[in-house]
Amino acid sequence: LFPPGSGRLVPYDLLYADGVRAYFARDWPRAAELLQRALHSYSQLLAARRGCQGRCREEAGFAGPPAAPCWETRFFDRVLQRAECLGECLGRRLGSEPSLHRASREIQEDFEQREPYNYLQVALFQLKKLDEAVSAAHTFFVANPQHLQMREDMEKYQRMAGVKLESFRDLQATLYWVRSPWRSAAVKLEESLEEVLLALEDCRALCEGPQEDDTEEEMQLAHYIQVLKCRQHCVLEVATKPGRVSATDDFIPSHLDLLQFAYDQVGNHALAAECAASYLLFYPSDELMLEKMKRYQADLGEGASVASRENIQRYVQRSLMEKKLIYYAVEHLGGTFDDPVSSCIFFQRSRDLTGFSAASADPGRTHKKAEPILPPPCPGPFTFEGITIAMDSLQLNGSQRVVFDRVLTDSECKDILRLAKAAGGTGDGYRGRQSPHTPHERFEGLTVLKALQLAQDGTVNWRDATLLLHASEKSRKIVESYFTPGKRLHFSFTHLVCRTAVEGDQDGRMDLSHPVHADNCLLDPEGKECWREPPAYMYRDYSGILYLNDDFHGGDLFFTELDAVTVTAQVRPKCGKLVAFSSGGENPHGVWAVTRGRRCAIALWYTLSPEHAEQVMLPLGANQEGTATTSPHRPGKDIPLLLLALSLPPSLWHLGASVCSSGS
Numbered sequence: 001l002f003p004p005g006s007g008r009l010v011p012y013d014l015l016y017a018d019g020v021r022a023y024f025a026r027d028w029p030r031a032a033e034l035l036q037r038a039l040h041s042y043s044q045l046l047a048a049r050r051g052c053q054g055r056c057r058e059e060a061g062f063a064g065p066p067a068a069p070c071w072e073t074r075f076f077d078r079v080l081q082r083a084e085c086l087g088e089c090l091g092r093r094l095g096s097e098p099s100l101h102r103a104s105r106e107i108q109e110d111f112e113q114r115e116p117y118n119y120l121q122v123a124l125f126q127l128k129k130l131d132e133a134v135s136a137a138h139t140f141f142v143a144n145p146q147h148l149q150m151r152e153d154m155e156k157y158q159r160m161a162g163v164k165l166e167s168f169r170d171l172q173a174t175l176y177w178v179r180s181p182w183r184s185a186a187v188k189l190e191e192s193l194e195e196v197l198l199a200l201e202d203c204r205a206l207c208e209g210p211q212e213d214d215t216e217e218e219m220q221l222a223h224y225i226q227v228l229k230c231r232q233h234c235v236l237e238v239a240t241k242p243g244r245v246s247a248t249d250d251f252i253p254s255h256l257d258l259l260q261f262a263y264d265q266v267g268n269h270a271l272a273a274e275c276a277a278s279y280l281l282f283y284p285s286d287e288l289m290l291e292k293m294k295r296y297q298a299d300l301g302e303g304a305s306v307a308s309r310e311n312i313q314r315y316v317q318r319s320l321m322e323k324k325l326i327y328y329a330v331e332h333l334g335g336t337f338d339d340p341v342s343s344c345i346f347f348q349r350s351r352d353l354t355g356f357s358a359a360s361a362d363p364g365r366t367h368k369k370a371e372p373i374l375p376p377p378c379p380g381p382f383t384f385e386g387i388t389i390a391m392d393s394l395q396l397n398g399s400q401r402v403v404f405d406r407v408l409t410d411s412e413c414k415d416i417l418r419l420a421k422a423a424g425g426t427g428d429g430y431r432g433r434q435s436p437h438t439p440h441e442r443f444e445g446l447t448v449l450k451a452l453q454l455a456q457d458g459t460v461n462w463r464d465a466t467l468l469l470h471a472s473e474k475s476r477k478i479v480e481s482y483f484t485p486g487k488r489l490h491f492s493f494t495h496l497v498c499r500t501a502v503e504g505d506q507d508g509r510m511d512l513s514h515p516v517h518a519d520n521c522l523l524d525p526e527g528k529e530c531w532r533e534p535p536a537y538m539y540r541d542y543s544g545i546l547y548l549n550d551d552f553h554g555g556d557l558f559f560t561e562l563d564a565v566t567v568t569a570q571v572r573p574k575c576g577k578l579v580a581f582s583s584g585g586e587n588p589h590g591v592w593a594v595t596r597g598r599r600c601a602i603a604l605w606y607t608l609s610p611e612h613a614e615q616v617m618l619p620l621g622a623n624q625e626g627t628a629t630t631s632p633h634r635p636g637k638d639i640p641l642l643l644l645a646l647s648l649p650p651s652l653w654h655l656g657a658s659v660c661s662s663g664s
């Protein structure tokens with residue numbers, strides 16, 4: 001079908017399937033070759049898609065509005081035109097029908113998760129191509145830092161004689177960023193922001209219907225206002241048209257917010273600051289963002305000037321101007337305007353600009369007074385107002401423990417729970433599976449990045465995904481200011497996790513939902529010690545759990561002594577309750593069985609060390625305490641295996657732990 005030299009790209013899923021088959025047949029040379037070809041084919045496909053997208057966007061942009069009677073139809077025409085262009089362009093570049101290159105969802109996910117590199121590294125290792133094997137392993141590990149098997153392999157590679165430091169390279173890294181998963185998030189966010197701004201332009205251009213010269217002035221004005229309203233509605237149009245990136249009315253500011261977060265995570269403070277400044281154009285009094293701006297400014301130094309993005313400035317100014325004109329018209333000519341953008345600042349500013357309120361009160365006016373327009377509810381930023389300390393270390397009978405209340409409002413909890421539900425419905429990335437701790441519960445986890453990815457796909461809504469990020473960030477700030485004032489706490493790992501009681505399987509249950517453990521060391525209840533060594537996440541310094549609901553039975557969190565049985569304190573989960581504690585042996589904890597319903601929480605782990613921010617890979621070349629040999633103090637087999645496993649993040653359990661469990 002695809003003879004070599006025909007210039008036709010062999011679909012990557014076919015190559016992959018053959019490669020995996022060869023792998024299991026232990027035909028290493030063939031496996032390595034096919035897997036490498038599969039990866040090559042996949043990257044060619046992505047490159048072709050990117051190239052064609054650029055071209056077709058231009059083409060559709062230059063084509064000019066087709067002469068259809070109403071602009072919605074024309075908008076669809078434009079979309080169809082672009083789809084057609086894409087199909088042709090891809091067909092040409094790939095040398096075959098683009099549909100042949102559409103792999104199943106599972107295979108796509110494998111490639112997104114870099115799974116083929118996992119097979120490849122084994123095959124290359126078997127072929128004694130050590131340098132290439134290490135690069136492949138490293139490339140896989142960068143995207144799967146929680147993968148226990150690979151983590152061990154990486155440690156082995158690092159200890160191996162003859163392995164060069166340069167071999168630890170990410171074969172998929174884009175130019176200047178390595179390691180952080182936020183890197184690819186930022187790239188994707190930039191892409192989708194650009195997509196939307198372009199789509200907006202497309203949509204706005206189509207608002208301009210034919211102008212009849214001889215209509216009366218009044219009619220012309222009415223027509224013009226219609227055009228302006230149409231343009232204002234483009235934000236929503238772009239949000240809901242099929243084939244577009246999913247968006248909400250708050251799409252642009254949310255994107256800027258997420259981008260500043262992503263850039264901050266990868267340490268690019270200049271870009272983070274630029275996005276923060278751009279975000280502030282929408283919400284100039286957002287306290288959290290203003291505070292971040294201050295930090296960025298301090299990080300960047302005195303002389304550095306921070307400006308918002310020009311395209312966003314233009315967007316905001318233009319939008320304000322249009323709203324101003326519309327409000328003016330509504331007031332003087334009648335009619336209504338249902339502002340599609342709920343951003344309060346837009347509303348308030350455009351009202352201020354028109355002098356709307358003052359004009360309405362002017363007694364000299366003869367016009368019928370315009371209906372007062374109520375500002376839309378401001379979603380507003382989080383504030384720390386209202387948060388209370390419900391229990392401190394003393395009341396919790398231990399050290400470095402605290403419980404805060406009212407970190408989230410009921411409606412925020414509801415929105416985040418909705419996110420969990422929507423993500424659960426996809427059966428993707430959030431699959432309910434048996435809890436790793438107990439057969440009587442199902443266990444589901446969703447990371448912030450995965451939530452953003454689902455928002456990108458349009459599976460969940462942007463606002464909810466952003467809310468998850470905000471809730472995490474807010475908790476981080478609270479924990480930071482409580483436990484480490486003046487020192488920055490970084491996210492180490494964050495996920496939304498739900499535990500659901502399996503119905504009809506709860507009678508006489510004796511086990512726990514989450515057995516007693518400590519978060520950064522291996523608890524040894526017999527020796528009454530906690531070993532801070534791998535595979536525990538040693539660099540986790542603080543833990544937080546932000547609860548989202550209480551409509552379930554059981555599921556209280558409890559702290560114990562080092563013996564793992566003497567309970568010292570207990571916390572009943574509730575929406576908005578945040579429990580935080582230091583992650584070490586001073587805080588062994590567990591969760592009572594959930595015997596009815598579903599218990600959801602955002603689990604958060606923080607680190608003081610920037611190198612471990614939101615990734616779990618140890619810096620290469622650095623000396624990893626205790627990784628090279630087993631500590632002589634470690635009572636090896638005396639540590640119950642379960643306790644050992646529990647000090648690893650739950651995320652580990654939903655990544656295929658071994659090569660064999662995936663791709664087959």
Ligand SMILES: O=C(O)CCC(=O)C(=O)O
Pocket residue numbers: 514519545556557589590591601603650
């Ligand atoms: O959900 C909870 O209350 C605690 C969970 C926990 O300790 C953990 O995931 O490490």
Ligand SMILES: [Fe+3]
Pocket residue numbers: 517518519543589
């Ligand atoms: Fe824990």
